[in-house]
Amino acid sequence: MESNAALVGRWRSLLTCYNTVACDLDRALQESHGLSMSEFETLDRIVDADCEKRRMQEIAADMYLSQSALSRTVARLEKGGLVKRGLCESDRRGVFVEITEDGRHRHAEARETHLKVLATHLATTPDLTPVS
């Protein structure tokens, strides 16, 4: 079991790396665009799936946020006018989320900052997507 030390080492490096980047990112997005990291990431997922509207569930599925956290994040975005929630006709439990024009603009601007920060931190970082 001499690999335990290596295992812990990898874990600590992951911890440090994540926190460094996340902290920087959050600060940069907040200062330059008034967006938290979670807010930006949420917008980003919505823009990515370019189908105008998206259900909460789908967004949550490819994010790290819990269902309740996402709900509140979307609420904040809506309050800021970056996103609109609408009922889903086919399944009235569901909620569609749609970006507004303001949302698109802010996202596009923030994306620059986002990429810049990532580039300074993750230039030499490997992909961690699980193989399975």
Add this chain to the structure above:
Amino acid sequence: MESNAALVGRWRSLLTCYNTVACDLDRALQESHGLSMSEFETLDRIVDADCEKRRMQEIAADMYLSQSALSRTVARLEKGGLVKRGLCESDRRGVFVEITEDGRHRHAEARETHLKVLATHLATTPDLTPVS
């Protein structure tokens, strides 16, 4: 700039990887040993530097926690009897943190769980320590 997609991909994988492991780790440590992840990591740093006592500052230095978060984490650990705070004679602003016997035991037990969870998640993960 076609590498932007790759950059974002790496970031998202980091985000997902970190959150998955951290969430699992937190849950496992909490359920089996009544420790949060931050609490365990703090204990871990103290045990690692095997010099009986350590100043807050030194602990904070190789952790991801902010100064205030560490202060409260240590407060929680002390309340649980896993750690003792003592004044530093040479610089009376400083505070020494010392593990108790209970602390050592809990840490040793929790370490098993910790390693187990890490092994299931980070078996094939590379080290992320910055080269610089």
Add this chain to the structure above:
DNA sequence: GGACAGTACATGCACATGCATCAAATGTCG
């Protein structure tokens, strides 16, 4: 149709965190 399990999202609550600030101690410069 009617009862009941399951699903989708919102919300009350407890809590850990970061920021700003505070008090106490130390260091520095005259």
Add this chain to the structure above:
DNA sequence: CGACATTTGATGCATGTGCATGTACTGTCC
């Protein structure tokens, strides 16, 4: 010595998060 800046750790406050639960709706089985 005396005044002021700096450092160390604690704390008030605002906020974002997860868990558990609530509410509304759907699906299933009788």
